[in-house]
Amino acid sequence: AHARVSRRVTVIVDNLRSIYNVGSILRTADGAGLHHVFLCGITPTPDHPKVAKTALGAEKAVSWSYHPNALTVLAAERAAGAAIWALETRRDAQPLGPGLAPGNAGLTLVIGNENAGVDPAVLALADRIVCLPMRGVKRSLNVATAFGAAVYLITEAILAAPATSADDAAHH
Incomplete structure (x- = not known):
C-alpha cells in the first residue's frame, strides 16, 4: 500500500487555457493524493x-x-493556515527538493497561465516562490509536466519530513 499524504495539500490552477493541461493536472492531483483542486479564472x-x-x-x-x-x-x-507556494520560473525562486517541506498546517501550491505564468498579484502574496531545478538548455517545462514533477517532489518531502516540522509561514 502507498503512504497517504497526511498534511492537506491543494492546488490553485489559475487562468490555464489548455483543456488538455487541465485534464492532465486533475489526473496528477488524484495520483499524488491532493486534497482539492481549485480551478480559477x-x-x-x-x-x-x-x-x-x-x-x-x-x-x-x-x-x-x-x-x-x-x-x-x-x-x-491562508486563513485556514496553509502555506502558499507559487510555482514559477524566476531567478529568485527556491528549487524544490529533499528537505523542502511545508509545515504541519498544509500547503496550497499555485500554478499559473501557460504563457504569462503566475499572476503578479498572487506572487506578491505567496509565502514562497518555488521552481524545479532545470539542468538543461531550456528554462521551463509545460505547466502540467511542471506541476506533476513539483507535486511529487512536495508530497515526497512531506512523507519524509517529521510530523513536528516547523510551520512555513514566514515570507521568503
Whole structure:
C-alpha cells in the first residue's frame, strides 16, 4: 500500500487555457493524493467534455471546484493556515527538493497561465516562490509536466519530513 499524504495539500490552477493541461493536472492531483483542486479564472472545468476525456475519470476521483478569482481562494486557504507556494520560473525562486517541506498546517501550491505564468498579484502574496531545478538548455517545462514533477517532489518531502516540522509561514 502507498503512504497517504497526511498534511492537506491543494492546488490553485489559475487562468490555464489548455483543456488538455487541465485534464492532465486533475489526473496528477488524484495520483499524488491532493486534497482539492481549485480551478480559477479562465481555466476550463471538467464540465467541458474534452477535460473529462483527458482526465480519464480523475475528475470524479479528486475533489475540485471552480472560482472566478484565485485571490479569493488564496485568502481563504491562508486563513485556514496553509502555506502558499507559487510555482514559477524566476531567478529568485527556491528549487524544490529533499528537505523542502511545508509545515504541519498544509500547503496550497499555485500554478499559473501557460504563457504569462503566475499572476503578479498572487506572487506578491505567496509565502514562497518555488521552481524545479532545470539542468538543461531550456528554462521551463509545460505547466502540467511542471506541476506533476513539483507535486511529487512536495508530497515526497512531506512523507519524509517529521510530523513536528516547523510551520512555513514566514515570507521568503
